[in-house]
Amino acid sequence: MMTDQESEQLTVPPDGRSPEEQPRWRKDFPIDWPQDEYLSRREFIKFLLLTSAAFSTGQVAFLVSDFVQQQTSPPASQVITAVADVPVGGSLIFHYPEGSPARLLVRVNEETFVAYEQQCTHLTCPVIPAVDDLELHCPCHDGVFDMLTGRPLSGPPQRPLARVTLEIQNGNVIATGIEKRMV
């Protein structure tokens, strides 16, 4: 009868055949297959732990990034252009604050200007205004945003475009802030 100690040491070849039926090479170089499988599973769990640590590091990176953003003061107001320089239906690319990604200013009608971040919220392709349809189109994946609100209407984008708040003063269009939104 087999003892506990012997059953622990029993090696089961992967093909399930008896030890006598095993090829010569396996007899010459026996491998403890169950132990080998156990160790590879354990090592795989160890590898998955790295993946888990990477996700947690990413979450902490969001916190750090948010903290850094909180420390930087909001951008000061900036004159973008004169009202008379943008015709109705016209648009203008600008940078607010200087050095930041491109923003898009669109004159919808005589009195209404809107400005958004130009990068699509899906994969950051530049959006193109279609004033007649009151839409902003992303040509990369056919994303469509509402021009008056910046909210996604169709296509893959889920989040609205970040809005640049505007004021009209002394015949100038002035950017006063950036408003990120979830809905």
Add this chain to the structure above:
Amino acid sequence: MKRKSRFARSQRMTIATGILFVVVVIIILQLWLFTATMNAFLGGDRAILWPAAIASLICLGLNIGLLWYLYGLEK
């Protein structure tokens, strides 16, 4: 002298498989949490950042604990 494990090898294998499945489920949860947090962060929603980070660190702690337990079985 090396102490014999309280579990037979086949039992340890079963436990390792079970732990592997639990770890995979936790990691899928972390992946979902990460993408949801990124979406919120890019949308300017800051309220979710701390709870999500704490939840993710708890998941990491659970995974470390499970691996710790697995190593403990071999002693």
